Amino acid sequence: MIHLQNLDFGYRKGERLFEGLDLNVERGGIYGLLGRNGAGKSTLLKLMTGCLKPDSGSVELFGREAFDRHPDSLQRLYFLPEQVYLPARSWKLLAKAYGPFYPNFSEEAFYNGLETFHVPTDRKLTKLSLGQKKKGLISFALACNTELLVLDEPTNGLDIPSKAQFRSIMAETVTDDRAIVVSTHQVRDLAGLIDPIMVVDNGSMIAHLDLNAVSNALSFTLESSLTPPIDALHHERVPGGYYVVRPNTTGRHTEPDLEVLFNAIVAPNSRVLTTLASASHLQNA
Amino acid sequence: MQPISVHRIWLLIRRNVMLYGQKLWAYPGPLLGIMFIVWSMSDKSYAEGSASNFLNSLYIVVLIVLGFYTSAHVLSEHKTADGRQSSLTVPASDAEKFIASWFYSGPLFMLVYTVAFFFLSWIMIGILGIFGIGGFPAFNPFEEVVLKNITFFFLVIQPAGLLAAIAFDRAVIPKAFGTLLAVALSLGALGILTFRIVYRDAFEGFFTQVGKLNVDGANFSVNTDSPFVLLLVLGLMLLAATYFKFQEKSV
Numbered sequence: 001m002i003h004l005q006n007l008d009f010g011y012r013k014g015e016r017l018f019e020g021l022d023l024n025v026e027r028g029g030i031y032g033l034l035g036r037n038g039a040g041k042s043t044l045l046k047l048m049t050g051c052l053k054p055d056s057g058s059v060e061l062f063g064r065e066a067f068d069r070h071p072d073s074l075q076r077l078y079f080l081p082e083q084v085y086l087p088a089r090s091w092k093l094l095a096k097a098y099g100p101f102y103p104n105f106s107e108e109a110f111y112n113g114l115e116t117f118h119v120p121t122d123r124k125l126t127k128l129s130l131g132q133k134k135k136g137l138i139s140f141a142l143a144c145n146t147e148l149l150v151l152d153e154p155t156n157g158l159d160i161p162s163k164a165q166f167r168s169i170m171a172e173t174v175t176d177d178r179a180i181v182v183s184t185h186q187v188r189d190l191a192g193l194i195d196p197i198m199v200v201d202n203g204s205m206i207a208h209l210d211l212n213a214v215s216n217a218l219s220f221t222l223e224s225s226l227t228p229p230i231d232a233l234h235h236e237r238v239p240g241g242y243y244v245v246r247p248n249t250t251g252r253h254t255e256p257d258l259e260v261l262f263n264a265i266v267a268p269n270s271r272v273l274t275t276l277a278s279a280s281h282l283q284n285a
Numbered sequence: 286m287q288p289i290s291v292h293r294i295w296l297l298i299r300r301n302v303m304l305y306g307q308k309l310w311a312y313p314g315p316l317l318g319i320m321f322i323v324w325s326m327s328d329k330s331y332a333e334g335s336a337s338n339f340l341n342s343l344y345i346v347v348l349i350v351l352g353f354y355t356s357a358h359v360l361s362e363h364k365t366a367d368g369r370q371s372s373l374t375v376p377a378s379d380a381e382k383f384i385a386s387w388f389y390s391g392p393l394f395m396l397v398y399t400v401a402f403f404f405l406s407w408i409m410i411g412i413l414g415i416f417g418i419g420g421f422p423a424f425n426p427f428e429e430v431v432l433k434n435i436t437f438f439f440l441v442i443q444p445a446g447l448l449a450a451i452a453f454d455r456a457v458i459p460k461a462f463g464t465l466l467a468v469a470l471s472l473g474a475l476g477i478l479t480f481r482i483v484y485r486d487a488f489e490g491f492f493t494q495v496g497k498l499n500v501d502g503a504n505f506s507v508n509t510d511s512p513f514v515l516l517l518v519l520g521l522m523l524l525a526a527t528y529f530k531f532q533e534k535s536v
Contacts (some may be wrong), residue, residue, distance in 0.1 A: 071376045081367065089304055093303050
């Protein structure tokens with residue numbers, strides 16, 4: 001669906017945000033794009049969807065150059081940005097104005113989504129809160145029934161019940177012939193949902209991980225010890241003890257905590273990353 | 286090669302009308318209403334010919350002002366990064382989006398405005414007739430002076446408005462007006478320079494007299510089409526610049 005090859009990009013001359021970045025997004029998964037603030041997650045999504053032009057390298061979207069913004073590519077994806085733009089009109093008018101551009105758009109699914117998220121339909125869109133706007137646009141995005149959904153920080157501004165609804169809707173949405181790319185810095189909102197994860201740091205994709213492979217290679221445990229474990233690949237102080245990441249020597253699968261995994265990956269001289277890389281080599285061998 | 290589909294262009298025009306058409310329908314009404322009130326309160330003792338001139342002048346002034354405003358605002362989504370993102374990801378090619386914007390702020394605006402003006406002029410004539418003031422000719426959009434100004438609108442005003450809309454994010458109207466003025470001054474300067482080169486002996490700066498052009502009894506043929514050709518070239522250049530600027534647009 002999306003192929004980035006040797007991508008270079010920077011907003012200013014001489015300042016590289018991405019250098020030689022490679023990435024593939026294929027059908028059948030909810031890709032979690034993780035990174036620190038300013039790592040370029042939103043920029044990467046804009047490059048993928050043709051909103052930005054790469055300095056060099058290529059960004060292919062459904063087999064075409066993304067920046068060409070070919071209608072056949074655009075009608076197969078829906079991009080929900082972090083900051084949404086809505087005209088001072090109603091949801092009804094928005095659906096009528098934008099819906100026909102998407103061949104599989106379902107007005108019924110859109111209104112069902114608005115109802116599920118309790119989004120008011122009788123107010124001007126500009127009078128709604130950020131969360132209501134986001135929920136309305138998530139409903140619209142899902143109603144478009146596109147092969148690819150690109151969501152930038154979709155849970156920002158959502159209240160607690162809406163986050164749970166979002167998770168369950170996303171789980172229902174993903175099928176073998178679709179893909180969803182979600183960028184977030186609130187990984188706990190999407191725990192149990194995103195797989196694989198992609199971590200962007202210092203201008204490159206430092207990890208592209210299948211969570212099953214992570215569970216095979218690493219164990220994640222909460223230990224009620226007062227001193228930090230010496231043999232851990234990574235540990236974090238949590239109330240009541242330490243969250244510890246070790247090589248998985250037992251073969252028993254533990255659910256990775258995404259926040260801890262992310263911190264372990266982006267830590268300087270990450271031993272977790274080295275372990276994952278060697279486990280991947282062993283698997284390939 | 287950018288794909289062009291009539292169906293998608295139609296969807297884009299429909300979208301523009303649905304989401305932003307309120308301005309198109311809303312502004313001509315009140316503005317024309319105010320101007321007709323001024324007209325009805327003014328001296329009605331003029332002859333038939335001057336009443337016709339009044340309507341033509343009114344039509345042309347409002348056409349230029351409102352037309353420029355509409356053209357400069359048709360791509361208003363592009364003023365913010367969020368709006369640009371929303372517009373750029375609409376499933377249509379850049380060429381289709383450009384054509385739809387041109388059609389919306391050109392032919393569609395012209396049609397709505399002209400029909401509104403025509404009917405309002407009849408309403409005003411009717412109202413004036415009730416008060417015993419009659420004998421006014423109805424507005425005729427096919428008069429030569431009106432058609433000339435419509436051509437001017439399509440060749441200069443609308444392309445300049447569209448270019449300003451895509452080139453500037455803030456203070457679009459004054460910057461567009463400035464650009465237009467700069468283009469006009471440059472063209473004027475170029476004309477004067479050419480004149481100075483060709484008619485060196487007759488050129489006396491501000492004191493140049495056209496009568497003096499008949500230097501040494503030579504006869505110069507005058508090409509009456511040249512202003513139109515010049516404006517056509519200018520219009521096409523402005524439209525081409527707008528399109529390429531649009532195509533290069535990113536968030």
